[in-house]
Amino acid sequence: MFLIAIIGVTINGLGYFRLKKGISQNEKILSWHLLEDILGWIVLLIGSVIIGFWNQPIIDPIMTIGFTIFVLWGVFKNAKETFNLLLEGVPEYIDIDEVKGSILSVEGVKSAHDIHIWSLEGETDILTAHIVVEDKYLTRPDKMRQSIKSKLEKHQIEHSTLELESEGFCSGTECIFELKK
Template sequence: MGHTHHHHDHSEGNIKVAFFLNLGFAIVEIIGGLWTNSVAILSDALHDLGDSLTLGVSWYFAKVAKRDRNKKYSYGYKRFSVLGALINSIVLVSGSIFIIIEAVPRLFDPVKPNTEGMIYLAIGGVIVNGLAAFRLSKGHSLNEKAVYMHLLEDILGWVAVLIGALVMHFWDFPVIDPILSVLIATFILYNVFKNLREGFRIILQGTPSDISVEKIHATIREIPRVLGVHDCHIWSMDGSYHILSIHLVIAEDLSLSELEAIKTETKHRVSSLGINHTTIEFETDAEDCIKC
């Protein structure tokens, strides 16, 4: 049986910083949105407030995910970070739908907002979300990737708001405000659905998209005294920590030291292909495999 490979994890600290940055600026946005009478600002305020709440949930689950395995969770708590990512995504879907419902009526009855205030808020939004996204840009877990994607969307959204505010500041074209809201919400929905799909793939124990089963089979077959491989199962705990269980067909009459050498070589080879935890079962050619 393989052993767990530990690696240093900064996800908790990164998400913590992003949480406080987002929460503080979301409060500023709500006040600023009411002041500027901009549905685009209020939409982003609602989005950022939802992000802040889910960042708090993600922060909590990132802490839980670092706990060691026990009798209750034999593989540990890594999958709790996936749960945080799913909650994050579901809240964003709900918020985006709400934004679209609120913005559509203004497409037909636009109200000109305070464009100067929008410009200042948009610049602040780019800076604050940029700092938070930078902290998470090198994250590896699905939770960090989900949060980073949301922050990146926020930056793009604020850039769009800034451009729209500049246009409305010099030209009388207030319909840009609700148009931006709908475009931002649609873009968010598109990316969140991709995240949800990956999250459900992990929960349903699908083969990780960055792992090639064919390469794993081929590299193991190259090991001397290994006659074949089968009953290969690969799944992921959190989108970055991948697990493999596999049956190796070997030549008969091998000593324990020879089997240990094959096992060590197998783990080394699959580790280079992205596998973090490996369980190996040996069989002879004459043995009937009981697949599970």
């Protein structure tokens, strides 16, 4: 049991140190799983020494319960982040108000709406938005988009789809309410 625990710690340790700097959700979960394996093998190692030298079999269920609580804590931690990805939630490290403020700081931008930000795998952040622009800036839409995208890069948003709208243009649910007036 002692020798198997040493081999388990070594193999899982090598895998963990190779993946621990991962950015994507898959890499984070896999490195966490390897860390759990390492700690499980260390618990087994300590338990085998205590049981072998001091004949204390009660240590086995105590360590098992403690390790199970640790594993469950990791499951809930990773499940929260995974659900946020699956539900296309805004990543925790992005502040939508700051992003909107950056968009509005671009010369010629009047307003922004229908802003959606999510991450594909915890690494690549994506934004879609409708941007209302002064009419004179619509003559060069690519330049306007590039100005906005350079602001978005400061928020680590790597991919964006921007729909530029003129000041009088109406889209979405706001149009329905305006037409009824």
